[in-house]
Amino acid sequence: MRRWATYLGIVVLVATVAPVLGGGPAAAAPGGPSGVSAAAEGLTIRVTWSPPTDLTGVTGYRVTAVPVGPSVDVPVGAGSAVLTGGRPNTPYTAQVAGGSLRAVTPARLLDTRSGLGAPAGATHQVDLQVTGRGGIPASGVGSVALNVTVTQPAGAGFVTVYPSGTLRPTASNLNYVAGQTVPNLVVVPVGADGRVTLYSSAAAHLIADTAGWFSTTATAAPSAGLFHGLTPARLADTRIDLGGPTPDRGGVLDLQVTGAGGVPATGVSAVVLNTTVAGSTGPGFVTVYLSGQPAPTASNLNFVAGQVVANRAIVPVSTDGKVSFLNSNGLTRWSST
Template sequence: MRKINRALAVTAGALVLSGLLPLQSAAADGAPPKLWTFCINGWSGSLFDPAEKPVTVPGGEDAGSGCWLNYRTADDGKTWIGTDLELTLAAESVAASGYTPQQLARMLLVRTNYSATEVGKDWTGRPWTVTPDGALKLTIPACTNNCTGVFLQISGAPREQQAVLKAQLKATSPGYDPTPLPMSFDYFGRAGTQPVTFGASGTFVPVTPGRLLDTRNGTGAPAAKVGGGRSANVRIAGRAGAPAQGVTAVVLNVTATNPTMDSHVIAYPHGSARPTASNLNFAAGQTISNQVTVPVGADGTVDLYNNAGATDLIADISGYYVAGDGGQRYTSVSPKRLLDTRDPWLTPGTGTRPFGPVGGGRSISLNVAKTHPDAKAVTLNVTATNPTTDSHVIAYPHGSARPTASNLNFAAGQTIPNQVTVPVGADGTVDLYNNAGSVDLIADISGYYSATGSKFVPTGPTRVLDTRQTPGKRLGEHEELYIQPNSWKYGIPPFGVTGVTMNVTATGGTSDSHLSVFPEPSCYHFPGMWPEYSNLNFTAGQTIPNAVTGAVPTLNSCGGNTWGDSVGFYNHSGTVDVIADVSGYFVED
């Protein structure tokens, strides 16, 4: 029975199993198999039979808990009998929870160890099916591959009120009595936990970049700088290809230019409370851009708030999210360098020109279809380095008219990145156009949109990392740190999340350096295996953000309550403080 300790649940909420009745079977010897269930309260607690003692899991924490289920013969207690199981949560209880069936299906997450047909898939997630009457149902295949039981892990999000959710567990294999075994989930929250706010999960509609706001010339707003403590309101609905109704979130490239003093911009849905997390930081006189994913207000608009001084603001749309399946789904990938004009081994996939800087008024084509033939849009981190003059880069689908909206602005001699989400041309390529001078361009892929993948849930900014506060230690040279952004303490489900959108900020660096953000699925970290790509470049003393769409690895049990499911941050040189704010997540359905 010690095996339960090797892989226990990340759980919030409380679970009570009751009424453990033996299920009958037409066994050859006539002895009915008994359902033996042993549970554990917390990863270091003792095993017990819940027929004698209830299972109580602390609410609102990523703590370990789980149950061990199986049938065995009543005579010797050693012969284990495998059977398929079915778990059903009654429609009345779903309604009493205060959530929709779809929301509760994401909050009560079930994982079990592998079965005979799932060798190597340890701790497989069991998706709920919503029945026509509003109940939730899932199946657990028999564990017959030298297993000594089924480990059942249930994770419930915290909530303020208490609700008893009634369920049934029954055997479905032939020869077993299908009499249901009653179960109940005593579900409650704990004070101080992060409330769970579910946005509508949706899919992405990419568009050729279009300008929605330019305060320099009156596009979308009066032709005047945005003053300190003031906001520019940007209409999304019904513009640049976005529908008049149904837009849940928008992807914008926001640029500040001609600022009179150091400041920052915060993007948020109009009509909502303004968050404290910034999206764009800039110095007086600087022109700088950052990609922003932000929920859209009920009136179809978003606000761009300037903290101090006065600045011109520009906003270009790259795409938008709609509820349901009207758009494309996202697939996260481990970041990979697709283009580096400094490197002869990373010449463009089209092979149309040699490596080397991209001249003014020239474009370079990047073949996305070579590695992702089904991609309809792609998320890239594009970096400009060694520019000979002030310029900008425009990313757009190959074969389309080049838009006027820029994605990346830079000064002579500057190295600066920006995340770009851009549709893929009909031939599977995208173009990167340099306006003036010459510049080396680098492109790292972090994911793509296609007919398959995950849906997006916008959350608004939630801080998941700030080294100035926790752990209170700056990230050193060639050092890495790890966080789990998919956690109930941030209002995000711990399981089923495949990626997150983050705004990552570097501040107070002691030398010129860069940050790399990467998925870390391993139970063991090996510092020194440094990524070949970067997400954020900065100079000593600079405060600069960049959008990062990062993959979240599938949970792997490392034993006890330790999981290999981290997102890693690596710093190349000097020391620096790092801040990360999640604005949404991608989830399987």
């Protein structure tokens, strides 16, 4: 039988996520940091704070300069952070916040090729409604995780994703050359109107799929959505049939993730995986999704013949501890890390 895909490998990159607890009254939100202060040192902002005494439910902090400037994520228990890349002569307010992570089945929110979420046609900017769509709640959302893809750009450039209604930062989430298709997983705070803005420096088609969302500090749960970092471990590599053989064109690999690579056998609702494709014989895409469910109309990786490309994915885990990988077509080899 002819192989259209050859190699797929998966490495647990950073996380498992604890399940949402059912039954009983709603738990109180975790305590927030206090005594937040900031000092400017050139274009660098040094932020300090006092962590709460009770760290139950605190999964880490996102430190942000407002209006949109540099931001950084730091682990639970941290009391300081350094933000770089500020703009000269710009006043900033430092914010320190935390929230619980919820993974969702990927759903497409934006595709300018078809007019989904924005008028059809190549564009430079889209203000995209994210709350209340694609598994994202209508309220209580601090940030969203989106798999953003640029395709058919008219020239070389970059994409920046940021909260709507705020100044566009000087950072980029995607970089591309003319005609290239590039995806990347982006975590971005949500604007006050429930939207995020996608800006492309060159006219291009933009695609965005949901991957998950983070609660606000006020709505964070003390035990659900806890983020646990792990030492990277390879769970699959189809070059050596680790985790299973490479699926044929249109085929699916169901991979056991719980109980492997440091992921607990129970109490896991989602995993963060770094997935890589290598040695493809033609263009295509890979979709990573909840095992046992129909494949969503979203993609995590896009590639052309011979390309090696990687991307991170936040994926819900099925009741039997598996996630699935769809091989679209035209591949010869899959590799994931």
